[in-house]
Amino acid sequence: MVGMARGRVLSYVGVYAGLPNSRLDRAGSSARNKQIAAWNRTAVTVVTRPIRYPRGWPNVSQKPQEKGVDVKLAIDALMKSLTKQFEVAVIASADSDLEPLLTALLALKSRIATPDVEVIAWEGKPYTLRLKGTPLPEREVTTAAYQSIQDLTDYRA
Numbered sequence: 001m002v003g004m005a006r007g008r009v010l011s012y013v014g015v016y017a018g019l020p021n022s023r024l025d026r027a028g029s030s031a032r033n034k035q036i037a038a039w040n041r042t043a044v045t046v047v048t049r050p051i052r053y054p055r056g057w058p059n060v061s062q063k064p065q066e067k068g069v070d071v072k073l074a075i076d077a078l079m080k081s082l083t084k085q086f087e088v089a090v091i092a093s094a095d096s097d098l099e100p101l102l103t104a105l106l107a108l109k110s111r112i113a114t115p116d117v118e119v120i121a122w123e124g125k126p127y128t129l130r131l132k133g134t135p136l137p138e139r140e141v142t143t144a145a146y147q148s149i150q151d152l153t154d155y156r157a
Contacts, residue, residue, distance in 0.1 A: 011086050015039055018066030019048035024057060025064070038153065042043035047072055074101040081105055083114055084107040090139055092120035102131050122146070 017036075020028035032048075039046045049069045054062035070093075077089055078101070090099060090106060105117045118137040 010043075012045065012080065013043060014045045014073070014076065015048055015052075016047045016049075016069045018051040018069055020051050020062075020064070020106065021053060021108075024053050025051075027156060035151075035153075035157040038151070047076070051061050070095050072102075074098065074104075077101055078104060078108075081108055082112075084115065088116045088118055090118045090120060099131060102136065106131070106134065118153045 017032070020032055021028040036046050036048070048070075049067060049072055051064045052067045053064045054060050073093075077091070080086055091102070102117060102119075105115075106143060109116065116137070118139055118147060120139050120140055120141055
């Protein structure tokens with residue numbers, strides 16, 4: 001189970017996600033907006049970026065892509081680190097594009113004593129966001145912990 005050290009306070013939870021275009025994907029847009037509304041009823045900060053659609057979509061084989069979500073997460077993490085808004089940054093993502101963020105956070109930590117960096121790992125599986133030659137503390141999410149927080153809502157309904 002993922003936990004915090006005694007005396008620490010959870011100060012920020014951000015969900016970074018792509019936002020479907022309501023003209024191009026009415027059902028996807030509606031579902032994501034319902035999901036965002038549900039997240040907004042909690043202490044989660046929702047950060048969205050528009051999804052990019054290939055020319056001719058949906059009549060082409062290419063799929064829409066989230067663009068800029070990882071960049072926004074990286075910028076926010078760096079800014080919060082520089083302004084010391086947290087003691088530990090816990091990054092949960094399978095996106096290897098975030099490896100430069102981890103490198104930057106670790107470089108800042110060594111130069112100006114910014115917060116620690118940890119990553120999330122699923123129970124029994126290695127974490128996919130790694131830095132070669134640099135071990136990072138992992139917070140393991142157990143199956144039971146995941147099942148206690150998973151959202152099974154069908155937002156398309």
